[in-house]
Amino acid sequence: MPLEIREIGAGEFGSVWPIFQAVVSAGDSYAYDPATTLEQARDSWTTPPARCFVAEEAGVAVGAYCLKPNQPGLGNHVANAGYMVAPNARGRGVASSLCRHSLDVARAAGFLAMQFNFVAASNEVAIRLWQRHGFATVGRVPLAFRHSRLGLTDVLVMHRRL
Amino acid sequence: MPLEIREIGAGEFGSVWPIFQAVVSAGDSYAYDPATTLEQARDSWTTPPARCFVAEEAGVAVGAYCLKPNQPGLGNHVANAGYMVAPNARGRGVASSLCRHSLDVARAAGFLAMQFNFVAASNEVAIRLWQRHGFATVGRVPLAFRHSRLGLTDVLVMHRRL
Numbered sequence: 001m002p003l004e005i006r007e008i009g010a011g012e013f014g015s016v017w018p019i020f021q022a023v024v025s026a027g028d029s030y031a032y033d034p035a036t037t038l039e040q041a042r043d044s045w046t047t048p049p050a051r052c053f054v055a056e057e058a059g060v061a062v063g064a065y066c067l068k069p070n071q072p073g074l075g076n077h078v079a080n081a082g083y084m085v086a087p088n089a090r091g092r093g094v095a096s097s098l099c100r101h102s103l104d105v106a107r108a109a110g111f112l113a114m115q116f117n118f119v120a121a122s123n124e125v126a127i128r129l130w131q132r133h134g135f136a137t138v139g140r141v142p143l144a145f146r147h148s149r150l151g152l153t154d155v156l157v158m159h160r161r162l
Numbered sequence: 163m164p165l166e167i168r169e170i171g172a173g174e175f176g177s178v179w180p181i182f183q184a185v186v187s188a189g190d191s192y193a194y195d196p197a198t199t200l201e202q203a204r205d206s207w208t209t210p211p212a213r214c215f216v217a218e219e220a221g222v223a224v225g226a227y228c229l230k231p232n233q234p235g236l237g238n239h240v241a242n243a244g245y246m247v248a249p250n251a252r253g254r255g256v257a258s259s260l261c262r263h264s265l266d267v268a269r270a271a272g273f274l275a276m277q278f279n280f281v282a283a284s285n286e287v288a289i290r291l292w293q294r295h296g297f298a299t300v301g302r303v304p305l306a307f308r309h310s311r312l313g314l315t316d317v318l319v320m321h322r323r324l
Contacts, residue, residue, distance in 0.1 A: 030236070031238075032235050032236070033234055033235030072193055072194055072195055072198075073193050074189055074192075074193045074307055074310075075307055075308070113304075113306070115303060118233060139301015139303070139319045140300055140301065141300050141321055142275075142321065143274070143275065144237055145236055146236040146239060
């Protein structure tokens with residue numbers, strides 16, 4: 001089924017929310033509090049300069065990402081992105097499509113690089129995927145993530161130029 | 163002169179502001195936009211969970227720091243801190259006192275580690291200081307800082323357990 005990826009505003013975040021909630025409540029990939037509310041998630045992902053994009057199949061949201069400057073001011077030439085895929089849409093390239101789309105959008109917006117600050121070292125599938133999309137590991141922070149099943153887990157910093 | 167370090171709220175941030183402004187307008191250490199306003203700085207440094215501490219000599223502010231969780235939720239056992247010293251108070255250990263104080267406060271607050279995300283690789287004085295306080299470089303992000311004089315400059319991620 002063709003995947004359509006488009007930018008949305010706060011008013012459409014409701015379609016992303018079930019995906020956000022499923023991903024965050026698992027506690028195995030993002031630092032977000034598993035009890036993050038819809039309002040907090042929406043503000044975090046849609047308040048400028050953050051931009052939110054949704055991936056839809058036949059009008060049904062199957063994934064989303066947030067793109068924003070990784071730092072304010074003198075660091076805002078480096079983008080940051082976070083990707084989420086609905087549990088029932090995994091294993092068929094949605095994350096890869098989201099990543100590719102975000103790299104194009106970031107480049108078009110003038111960012112010079114993209115950085116991920118918090119990639120769980122246990123998330124080998126994601127790490128391999130980001131590597132295939134040109135990201136290199138530039139840092140490793142010991143025990144920075146309280147993984148829901150694995151406990152204290154290292155976190156990778158990954159980066160690529162655009 | 164004895165240095166007194168104490169926690170302040172938003173209502174006392176006015177004494178920190180000239181220091182913040184001097185440090186940030188130099189554009190050689192922090193990512194903050196050099197045009198950051200008093201209101202933005204105050205919100206960033208005093209809105210919980212951020213906590214602001216000021217160092218005073220005879221009641222005059224000579225330095226300050228902000229302590230906060232480096233991540234929300236499942237990453238909030240790692241602290242983050244940023245230190246600033248007034249230009250006319252440099253070279254006599256104020257930053258070192260601020261760092262030592264922040265490590266004690268962070269430990270008392272239950273943080274398990276402290277992480278700096280954005281140490282300009284050009285800031286050798288600061289890097290040596292953090293190393294003396296037990297921090298190790300755990301990452302290096304290429305060209306992540308637009309240094310006001312040096313242009314695109316690498317950034318270090320530094321870390322220590324508490």
